[in-house]
Amino acid sequence: MRLHREGKTIMLTTGLVLLVLDLLAYFYLFPDNPTAIILLALTSLILFGLVVQFFRIPNRLLTTGETQVIAPADGKVVVIEETTEAEYFKDRRRQVSIFMSPLNVHVNRNPISGVVRYFKYFPGKYLVAWHPKSSTENERTTVVIETSAGVEVLLRQIAGAVARRIICYVKEGNPVTQGEEFGFIKFGSRVDVFLPLDAEIKVNIGDVTKGGVTVLAELKN
Incomplete structure (x- = not known):
C-alpha cells in the first residue's frame, strides 16, 4: 500500500495541528492530568489515522479486458x-x-x-x-x-x-x-x-x- 500525492499537504497539516494541540495540553492545559493527556493523544492518533487511510492506495491486481x-x-x-x-x-x-x-x-x-x-x-x-x-x-x-x-x-x-x-x-x-x-x-x-x-x-x-x-x-x- 502507498499514500496518494493529493494527501501530502492535508496529512502534514493535520499532523502538525494535532501535535501542537497535544503539546499545549501536556505543558499548559492539563499538566497535572495524565489521563486527559493520554485521552487527547489517543484521539489525535485516531483522527490522524482516519485522514491517512482516506488517501491510501492499496496494492491490487487490476482487471483488464477490451470489452x-x-x-x-x-x-x-x-x-x-x-x-x-x-x-x-x-x-x-x-x-x-x-x-x-x-x-x-x-x-x-x-x-x-x-x-x-x-x-x-x-x-x-x-x-x-x-x-x-x-x-x-x-x-x-x-x-x-x-x-x-x-x-x-x-x-x-x-x-x-x-x-x-x-x-x-x-x-x-x-x-x-x-x-x-x-x-x-x-x-x-x-x-x-x-x-x-x-x-x-x-x-x-x-x-x-x-x-x-x-x-x-x-x-x-
Missing part, C-alpha cells in the same frame, strides 16, 4: 437505470452510479482504454451525493472515453456535501489506459458511468465495487 467496463471507483452501486444523458450524448443510456463514502479508497481509475473525446468541468452546488439533482447541479467533471472499437463511455465525477474538491488528470485528446488513475475526489461523493443501451450490466444495486477490479459491464462491439 469490459471496470469500476472507476471503490464504493457501493446505488443506481442502475436507463436514462437520458443530456450533456454529451443527448440520448438514452444505461447509467451505473457508485457512491463513495469517506472510508472508501478515493482514487478514480479509467474503466476502459481509449482516447478522451470530451472533458468539461462544472462549478456548482454541494448537495448530498444521493440527491436526484446532484448529477446536474453539483460541482462535477465529465469525461468521455472512446475505445478502439468506437464505443464511447461517459464518466462523471460528482462532488457531495462533504467532498469539496474534484481532481481530474485527463484532457481531451489524451490516450488513457484501463486501470490507470484519471482523478481523485476528496472526502466522499460519487461517480456516474453512462453506457450504451446494449451494454450487459454485471453488477446489482447494493454491490460493493473495487476500483480497477470489479467488472461493471460488458460492451458489445
Whole structure:
C-alpha cells in the first residue's frame, strides 16, 4: 500500500495541528492530568489515522479486458437505470452510479482504454451525493472515453456535501489506459458511468465495487 500525492499537504497539516494541540495540553492545559493527556493523544492518533487511510492506495491486481467496463471507483452501486444523458450524448443510456463514502479508497481509475473525446468541468452546488439533482447541479467533471472499437463511455465525477474538491488528470485528446488513475475526489461523493443501451450490466444495486477490479459491464462491439 502507498499514500496518494493529493494527501501530502492535508496529512502534514493535520499532523502538525494535532501535535501542537497535544503539546499545549501536556505543558499548559492539563499538566497535572495524565489521563486527559493520554485521552487527547489517543484521539489525535485516531483522527490522524482516519485522514491517512482516506488517501491510501492499496496494492491490487487490476482487471483488464477490451470489452469490459471496470469500476472507476471503490464504493457501493446505488443506481442502475436507463436514462437520458443530456450533456454529451443527448440520448438514452444505461447509467451505473457508485457512491463513495469517506472510508472508501478515493482514487478514480479509467474503466476502459481509449482516447478522451470530451472533458468539461462544472462549478456548482454541494448537495448530498444521493440527491436526484446532484448529477446536474453539483460541482462535477465529465469525461468521455472512446475505445478502439468506437464505443464511447461517459464518466462523471460528482462532488457531495462533504467532498469539496474534484481532481481530474485527463484532457481531451489524451490516450488513457484501463486501470490507470484519471482523478481523485476528496472526502466522499460519487461517480456516474453512462453506457450504451446494449451494454450487459454485471453488477446489482447494493454491490460493493473495487476500483480497477470489479467488472461493471460488458460492451458489445
